[in-house]
Amino acid sequence: MTRRELREHFGRIRLLILDVDGVLTDAGMYYSENGDELKKFNTRDGHGIRMLQDIGVRTAIVTRERTAIVARRASKLRIEDVHQGVLDKLPVVRALCEKHGIPTSDACYVGDDLGDLEAMQGVGLPVAVRDALPQIRHVARYVTRERGGEGAVREVCDLILAARAPASREPGGLESAAEAVGRLLGRLSAAVDRRLRP
Ligand SMILES: [Mg+2]
Numbered sequence: 001m002t003r004r005e006l007r008e009h010f011g012r013i014r015l016l017i018l019d020v021d022g023v024l025t026d027a028g029m030y031y032s033e034n035g036d037e038l039k040k041f042n043t044r045d046g047h048g049i050r051m052l053q054d055i056g057v058r059t060a061i062v063t064r065e066r067t068a069i070v071a072r073r074a075s076k077l078r079i080e081d082v083h084q085g086v087l088d089k090l091p092v093v094r095a096l097c098e099k100h101g102i103p104t105s106d107a108c109y110v111g112d113d114l115g116d117l118e119a120m121q122g123v124g125l126p127v128a129v130r131d132a133l134p135q136i137r138h139v140a141r142y143v144t145r146e147r148g149g150e151g152a153v154r155e156v157c158d159l160i161l162a163a164r165a166p167a168s169r170e171p172g173g174l175e176s177a178a179e180a181v182g183r184l185l186g187r188l189s190a191a192v193d194r195r196l197r198p
Contacts, residue, residue: 026149048157
């Protein structure tokens with residue numbers, strides 16, 4: 001896939017599906033003295049998700065774990081489709097696409113571990129976080145520069161936003177926005193050079 005094709009692919013994305021542990025978090029599971037589980041999310045990822053929603057991109061969470069923390073975080077980020085306790089992710093991914101009338105080719109799945117493998121192979125744009133397992137990076141069309149929980153999701157959001165910007169923003173919009181888009185497109189090209197598989 002050429003640089004241009006990859007950019008077109010990010011621009012086509014209408015559904016962003018995210019794993020939680022290792023993607024929206026650093027894969028760490030923290031336990032308090034009284035046994036409560038804690039997770040650390042990244043506020044910049046959250047902002048990226050909100051910006052995508054603002055331009056009409058659907059966002060969803062599909063995770064194997066089941067915790068109140070994820071429900072709470074998803075609610076704060078206004079992520080409508082939250083599927084927890086999912087052992088087999090591919091059927092859920094397909095159902096999400098069907099529900100929203102979005103072809104799987106226009107969906108992006110971001111994963112890090114083996115449980116994400118089939119789901120990634122079922123969408124048009126499989127993305128692996130930088131610190132994903134090698135098998136996962138291998139099936140990804142794009143590997144993020146940032147690690148899971150440390151801005152990987154924001155990076156994907158920014159790439160989608162940048163690729164869609166010319167069509168989704170007012171002509172002659174904010175200069176700073178145009179400059180930011182230009183920078184991101186440059187960054188995408190550079191990232192593709194580094195990470196595009198032969
Ligand atoms: Mg994971």
